[in-house]
Amino acid sequence: MFQHRLVNIMLIIIxxxxxxxxxxxxxxxxxxxSTEAGAEPSIEEIIDNSWETEEITTNLSSNHLFRGRFRIHADTKAAASELEKRDFQINNIIIHELAGLSADDLQSQDGIDxxxxxxxxxxxxxxxxxRIIRVYTTERMIQ
Incomplete structure (x- = not known):
């Protein structure tokens, strides 16, 4: 079989x-x-890689009260674990940001965004x- 040159060439090609x-x-x-860079994550990935704050109640600059919760979606499970450890720092950031806003700022969709x-x-x-991919407002009440 290996004596015919044409058969050898055909075997090599195949x-x-x-x-x-x-x-x-x-x-x-x-x-x-693999997921593409612009692809939307599945709901399971969002839940696995996110952390939800406890209910936060704070004053707004307009003498109104804000009560709400936020779900913070990170890109990895390690980042979500870090969020959980930094809960007091995250609550501090949220309270500081809310303190500078009025009730009118938070009434519209643009204000929440x-x-x-x-x-x-x-x-x-x-x-x-x-890194943080998105912050979701899961509860919001202004009094």
């Missing part, structure tokens, strides 16, 4: 094409299952492990 196909399939499976974005950037600045 084996080469098979190896190229296997490598291409492995690479395709590897890169297609601005507060969430401000909290995200402030908490990100103190994080050692990972």
């Amino acid at each position: 084996i080469s094409l098979t190896l190229i196909g296997v490598v291409a399939l492995v690479l395709y499976n590897h890169f297609s299952t 601005t507060l969430e974005e401000t909290l995200r950037s402030e908490i990100n600045s103190m994080m050692d492990e990972g």
